[in-house]
Amino acid sequence: MxxxxxxxxxxxxxxxxxxxxxxxxxxxxxxxxxxxxxxxxxxxxxxxxxxxxxxxxxxxxxxxxxxxxxxxxxxxxxxxxxxxxxxxxxxxxxxxxxxxxxxxxxxxxxxxxxxxxxxxxxxxxxxxxxxxxxxxxxxxxxxxxxxxxxxxxxxxxxxxxxxxxxxxxxxxxxxxxxxxxxxxxxxxxxxxxxxxxxxxxxxxxxxxxxxxxxxxxxxxxxxxSAVRPVPLSFEYSTTPLTEKLEELAAAQLAPVYVVHFSQREAAESATGLMSLNLLSKAERERLGERLATFRFSKGYGKTLSRLLKAGVGVHHAGMLPKYRRLVEQLSQEGLLKVISGTDTLGVGINVPIRTVLMTGLTKYDGERVRQLKAREFHQIAGRAGRAGFDTQGTVVVQAPEHIIENEAALRKARAKHGGDEAKVAQAMKSRAKKKPPEGFVSWSEKSFDKLITAEPEPMVSRMRVSYAMVLHLLQRPEDPILAMRRLITSSDETPARQAQLQRRALQILRELLAAGVLEKFDEPNEDGRTVDLKLDLQDDFALNQPLAPFAVAALELLDPESETYALDVISVIESILESPYQVTGAQVKKLKGEKVAELKAEGVDYTERMRILDELTHPQPLKELLEQQFEVYRTAAPWVADYELQPKSVVRDMIERAFTFVDAVNFYGISRSEGVLLRYLSDAYKALRQTVPQEKVTEELEDLTEWLGELIRQTDSSLLEEWERLAAADDPEKLAQLEAARDDVEPEPPARLSQNVRALTVMVRSAMFRRAELFAQEKEEALAGLEPEGSEFTTPDRWGEALDAFFDEYEDVYVDAKARSADLFRLDRSPAEKPGFWRAVQVLDDDQGNHDWAIHAWVDLAATDEEEAPVIRTSGVHEVGS
The missing domain is CATH 3.40.50.300 (P-loop containing nucleotide triphosphate hydrolases)
Known part of the structure; x- marks a missing residue:
């Protein structure tokens, strides 16, 4: 052996x-x-x-x-x-x-x-x-x-x-x-x-x-190795965080990575550090020069810009990729003294860190708050002191906040009473001792010392059995039942757990047989199989989006002649993507806020309000249709039960509300999670490109897909540039050029928005229909809020006059799918009387079907390129021909 x-x-x-x-x-x-x-x-x-x-x-x-x-x-x-x-x-x-x-x-x-x-x-x-x-x-x-x-x-x-x-x-x-x-x-x-x-x-x-x-x-x-390449020193701190960071910076122990256990805490903590005196005058000047041309987007970009100029970085998964990369590059250049981030820094982050400062020794693991395990602690602590950068690393753990406050009060009392311990004791006795918050999971210096010397816990086996595993085993030339049994019994699981896994495998085999996916032989065949597949699986089975075949099947249910066909295709694709829970959670919160005001106005009592609010979910277009089809589909393809259908409306919601990326972030209050939204939009864009068969793509769907790609590029082109880098992988010269460009702190600005006529047309059409929706709801203040500076419709009174004039003639404006149709939208991209502008007209779908009133507007192309979003100035609401 x-x-x-x-x-x-x-x-x-x-x-x-x-x-x-x-x-x-x-x-x-x-x-x-x-x-x-x-x-x-x-x-x-x-x-x-x-x-x-x-x-x-x-x-x-x-x-x-x-x-x-x-x-x-x-x-x-x-x-x-x-x-x-x-x-x-x-x-x-x-x-x-x-x-x-x-x-x-x-x-x-x-x-x-x-x-x-x-x-x-x-x-x-x-x-x-x-x-x-x-x-x-x-x-x-x-x-x-x-x-x-x-x-x-x-x-x-x-x-x-x-x-x-x-x-x-x-x-x-x-x-x-x-x-x-x-x-x-x-x-x-x-x-x-x-x-x-x-x-x-x-x-x-x-x-x-x-x-x-x-x-x-x-x-x-x-x-x-018994000896780290860069040895670590450890410290338990009862000094307030801001004072401790200034102390570390003064001792040349920066850059410091301040570890939090949630994105919210990381972002909030960073904001509180802007007042720290971390940089010399020369460092501030150099940092200012490096940031002078970087393209910060609206929203969180403005906050990050101020932080970086103070020598403070933020780094967590909820940020836009371009911001995380900028923080990494500035850190490598020694221009950031403090980076406030999350505990995910242990995997694949290339940031030279001299000191790791943990704000605590507990984390929420999805089920409960608990103390860090030894492996988690060492993964985080091990990032301090990078070979090639430092000769020593430092790990600091902050005591619990209430302990720090009590220690600060004790130091203040001793300073006041000149070391007279009797007076100090009396002063402390008369002061209410700060207590930990309710539900607090404690840690102490003893906990810290124990973690420093603790060996990582033995790694526990996490074997599982799924439909996909069974189907993969069925593709090898041997009896899959014996192969699965050998896999399970060879695992590191306990005998009881192995028996449980074997029962699960048998259940899956029975379901595949019942669905006709497998056939059973009376005698083993030449490969020793007792069961075999009755259908051919695609070559890339379970490598790409696992529910993509279901989405293709579900598209057959849609009517290409429907006014909502393109949006419905997007809803089908969104249902197979993993949910961006920070976004869908914010949608629910927003809906509840609107609903509670409505229920209070209607006089609904508290108990009933709470019941109604508890039943609210994020928007789920086509939910009933898709779930019914999913149940039908899984009878012939039981393996889809490994995955969850997740109807939702993020891309569709942005289209229907005429949102830019910044609009969506601000409307739902997700500035700390804008990177999550961008990754989701990128996944949706790729899925639309890769999954929807060409024969199912209409011109409107192609327009919306182009709009989505442009939205991503204008926000942060790095995710789509990754595709370009992959496509260039067989061209070393092109790849070298892309890699060189990628290493610049200042990324290449995206092409001017006005150059992408198709995407800008979608944006303008959506924005004009949004005006029609608000007009139908008689929300003159919201309409005025859409107008840029210089528009004659920036006041609610101006919209009020237009509303009065229209509703003197008609009783209602429809805003259904028919009202959104291309027949009621007109766009002149080359108006002779106004070069550099587009003329946009949104015809109002009145209750008599006359279609003789419209919202007229000018699209300022130069301002659009500067703002990286459509700049539309309403010029009037009047009869179409007037």
Whole structure:
């Protein structure tokens, strides 16, 4: 049996060179040849490989598995690079996996620089580039699905599993365990897979060493390091946060990452730090120069601009990508002294941090508030002190707020009474002691000390069984029932949990048989199967949006002649996307606020009001139709039960309300989550482009899709630029140009909005219909609020006059789907009398159907480009021909 060994060596800071791949004229090189080639290349780059790296690379050259259980910043990326190099030299296909798409994408582009675009590919579930390349970067689920489909026949050599502590993630841990089980060796042979498991917080790895060696026939070597490349010092602070940060900055211990456990706390805390004196005059001037040309959007961008000029950054997932990248770049240049962010900094964030300051030792985990686990603490603390930047890192934990206030009061009393402890005691006795808030989960210096020395908790198995797993297993040439049983019994689950998983697998098989997806054989066939698929699954099954086939089927229910067809297609697509809960939650809050005022005005009593409010949800167009179709669809495709249909209206709501991005953020009060909204819009845009069959695309739907793309580009082009970078992956020269542009602090400004005639037309049409809606509701103040400076309709009285004139003749204005039709909207893009403007006319759908009144307006193109949103000035409300 293959054995296991433990190698413990000190480590030193790694370098981050730009690399090229050496070649050899001889046949397949030996392990010694490969090691010499790699180390020679490193020396030619002026790099020194350190002992832990040398040990790991030697073991990889000898074709052993390697577990890199070394601290953050200890050069694990260099070891992974060697694994890819060895695989490429041996003609093997190597895989890099990580838990998040952003990290996979970053690794893809860095490896392209190293090995060339032709040798590197990427698959993340919604993107696939050069998927047949010998080096593949992918999310863990992609590798797990391949392992399920191909088992021992998988074309896999070196497998680098980064952030391997995700093995214990409750939702995704199965994907980290499956490859370890399925990429095993056939009896009497050695597995082709060579694992490199990497994390700073693995804890005890004994069971991995034993099980991997037994399954693969290869030795497993664990590389650890008793010495961090950058040692840490620890401090428990009872000093108020602002004072502590000034103290750290004065002691040259900045940049400081202030860790919060919610985006709201991170944003609010940053705002309270603007008064700190963190920068010298020269630093302020340099920072001002760097920010002078950066394009801050309206909304949170203005707040962030003020923060950055004070040397304070903010970094969390709710921000726009361009802002997070700006904060990272300014931090790397040493221009930010404090970054206020969340505890997600431990994965894939390239920010040099000298000091990590935790505002507490508790977090809400989705179910309850609890103290941090040792692994969580070390993941956060480990970011302090970056190799190549610092010689030491500092970790500070703030005491609970009520403790800090009580300590401050004690210090004040001692200063006042000159050290007379009797008077101090009397003063403190007469003062009400600050108590913790209700429901507070306490921590203390003792908790802190315990976490510092605690080993990461053993990683718990998170195996699960799903329809997708069963269907993947059905694609390999062996009995899927035996394969599933072996997968479950080989997992790290307890016998009781294994029995539960086996029952779940049998239930899934029975449902697939009942649905006619599977057929059962009386005798095993030539592959040993007792059941087999009766239909062909698409090649990319479960890699792209899993409910996309349902969406395509649901589109058949829509009437292309309907006035709302294009919007209904968008609603179908939105129903298969993951909900942006910060946005849908804000929609509910807004609806409740409007509803409660309405109910109070109607005199509804409190109990009934609360009942009605509890039943309110976010807008869900086509909900009943889609849910009925979903139930029908799943009878023939039971695996969709793994996923949840989520009807919602975010894109559609923005269209119907004629919202710009900033309008939506302000209306729903989600400035701290604008990045969440943008990612959702980007996902919707890609899904519309990728999912809707061409024969289902109407001109209006194409217009709306173009509008959505332009909205994203005008807000933050980085998400769509990612597509361009992927598309350029097979063109090294173009890719180099895009990468160089991406490294600038100031991103390329998007094209002028007026240049995208199609998207601007949609925006103008939506804005004009919004005026018609408010006109029908007789909301003159809201109408006046839409008008830009210089319009004659900026006063409610002016709109009131127009309303009186219209309603003297008609009783009502309709604003249904028919009223929104293109027949009642007119646009002249080249009016002879006013160059540089468009003339827009929204005909009002009166109750008699005469259509002889309209809202007339001018679209100022120059102002539109400056504002990055349509600037529309109403010129009159009168009969169409007058």
């Amino acid at each position: 293959a054995g296991t060994r433990l190698v413990t060596t000190p480590v030193t800071p790694p370098a981050r060179p730009k690399l090229t791949v050496p070649t050899t004229d001889a046949g397949t090189p030996t392990g010694e040849d490969l090691y010499d080639a790699f180390t020679s290349w490193a020396e030619s780059q002026g790099l020194q490989l350190y002992p832990a790296q040398q040990d790991a690379i030697l073991e990889l050259a000898a074709e052993n598995h390697v577990i890199m259980a070394t601290p953050t910043g200890s050069g694990k990326s260099m070891v992974a690079l060697a694994a890819h190099f060895f695989g490429l030299a041996r003609g093997q296909r190597s895989i890099y996996t990580a838990p998040i798409k952003a990290l996979v994408s970053e690794k893809f582009f860095s490896l392209v620089e190293v090995f060339g675009a032709e040798n590197v590919g990427m698959v993340t579930g919604d993107s696939a580039v050069n998927a047949e390349a010998p080096i593949i970067c992918c999310t863990a689920e992609i590798l797990a699905n391949e392992a399920l489909r191909d088992g021992t026949e998988a074309n896999v050599g070196p497998v680098i599993m980064d952030e391997f502590h995700f093995y214990a993630d409750p939702h995704r841990g199965w994907a980290w365990q499956v490859p370890l089980i399925e990429l095993r060796a056939e009896p009497g042979r050695r597995s082709a897979a060579q694992f490199v498991l990497m994390s700073a917080t693995l804890g005890d790895t004994t069971r991995f060493e034993r099980s991997i060696a037994e399954r693969t026939g290869r030795d497993v070597v664990t590389i650890t």
